[in-house]
Amino acid sequence: MIVGIIGLGTVGYGTLDILTKEKERLEKLIKEEIRVKYGCALENVELPEGVIYTTDYRDVINDEEVDVVVELIGGTTIAKTIILEAIKNGKNVVTANKALIAHHAQEIFEAARHNNVKIYYEASVGGGIPVVVPAKENLVANNILKIEGILNGTTNFILSLMETDNLDFDEALHIAEGFGYVEADASLDLDGIDAAHKIYILAMNAYETFFDFDSIKTEGIRKVTKKDMDYAKQLGYRIKLIAQAKKLDNGYGIDVAPTLVKKKGMISHVMQAYNVVEFTCDYLDNVIFYGKGAGRYVTASAVVSDIIKTAREDKWIHAYAPKQKVVPITKSRYYVRTTSNLDLDYDIYFSEGEDNVYITPEMERSVLDAHVGDAVCQIFKVRG
Numbered sequence: 001m002i003v004g005i006i007g008l009g010t011v012g013y014g015t016l017d018i019l020t021k022e023k024e025r026l027e028k029l030i031k032e033e034i035r036v037k038y039g040c041a042l043e044n045v046e047l048p049e050g051v052i053y054t055t056d057y058r059d060v061i062n063d064e065e066v067d068v069v070v071e072l073i074g075g076t077t078i079a080k081t082i083i084l085e086a087i088k089n090g091k092n093v094v095t096a097n098k099a100l101i102a103h104h105a106q107e108i109f110e111a112a113r114h115n116n117v118k119i120y121y122e123a124s125v126g127g128g129i130p131v132v133v134p135a136k137e138n139l140v141a142n143n144i145l146k147i148e149g150i151l152n153g154t155t156n157f158i159l160s161l162m163e164t165d166n167l168d169f170d171e172a173l174h175i176a177e178g179f180g181y182v183e184a185d186a187s188l189d190l191d192g193i194d195a196a197h198k199i200y201i202l203a204m205n206a207y208e209t210f211f212d213f214d215s216i217k218t219e220g221i222r223k224v225t226k227k228d229m230d231y232a233k234q235l236g237y238r239i240k241l242i243a244q245a246k247k248l249d250n251g252y253g254i255d256v257a258p259t260l261v262k263k264k265g266m267i268s269h270v271m272q273a274y275n276v277v278e279f280t281c282d283y284l285d286n287v288i289f290y291g292k293g294a295g296r297y298v299t300a301s302a303v304v305s306d307i308i309k310t311a312r313e314d315k316w317i318h319a320y321a322p323k324q325k326v327v328p329i330t331k332s333r334y335y336v337r338t339t340s341n342l343d344l345d346y347d348i349y350f351s352e353g354e355d356n357v358y359i360t361p362e363m364e365r366s367v368l369d370a371h372v373g374d375a376v377c378q379i380f381k382v383r384g
């Protein structure tokens, strides 16, 4: 197998390193030689002997010897061109590019089908945690009723720090930036867009359907305050940025929102930059995947497993239903904090200082809004 890696940043370098160190063992698995022929990047990096350095991705995708093109540059412009051209040239493709898959899966998969090549993208969700393959393979006996997860490590790190170190949002963000966790475009993390890319991919795989990405309601963590975290804690909850997808009576619901999760449940114990994905299935019931969602070797682990997969198995048939709009997930229990007195059904209520805090039974958001009227409120969903 001849491999060309395009993008030699953190994950690209990790991929090259694993392929070099584990070469012999991996070759035994697939009963063929694995040779990384190209490392393509704009800046020269030290490459193992025998790997050709190039700054031009065309050297890689136009080389007839190359079997697998590994795209690790990210973004949705040049990366898209590289992948589509590689597919057109009959190359199998492995990518970690979540934004690209979430926005352009339909076009890319159609090209892959048309050209009879494989495309795998395990590293796009949950770093090295195997969460993309299960929905396509291990869980196929099941109808997947619901997917929920903490899919963004940066925001989970910030929320964890706010809680454990008693910091406000800006202080915790500053520390996360110091660790290099926050994306160059911080909005991707903080406004839930990165988590939306990832839940899109999980939902697409689970429901064999393309979705209209722009119809996913996405809310980040900027408005979560220490005060709400303290109230949540008093009520036996933690606030987490939860991405969810489920089948509703009127279509598929997908959203990302700060959500109160019960402290005694497993998801609430996922702290720091860790990720978790829980699939609720009809036969298997609940299955949870937990681990590190980012990092050089963590993500490279998934990339390498996809590279090996191209040699081992039949390709996935991307026969998804046509793109459809996502319907809003409006029925939930809600946490409401307000200084007003509301006429509202509640399971839990308490007041502290000028605040009234309610946890409602499950209700439609429109019903809640009608009761809230003009009152200024902080509102979050409550899980379970």
Ligand code: HSE
Binding pocket: 127, 151, 152, 153, 154, 155, 181, 182, 183, 189, 194, 293, 294
């Ligand atoms: N910004 C992402 C995160 C990186 O924090 O999870 C991994 O996809």
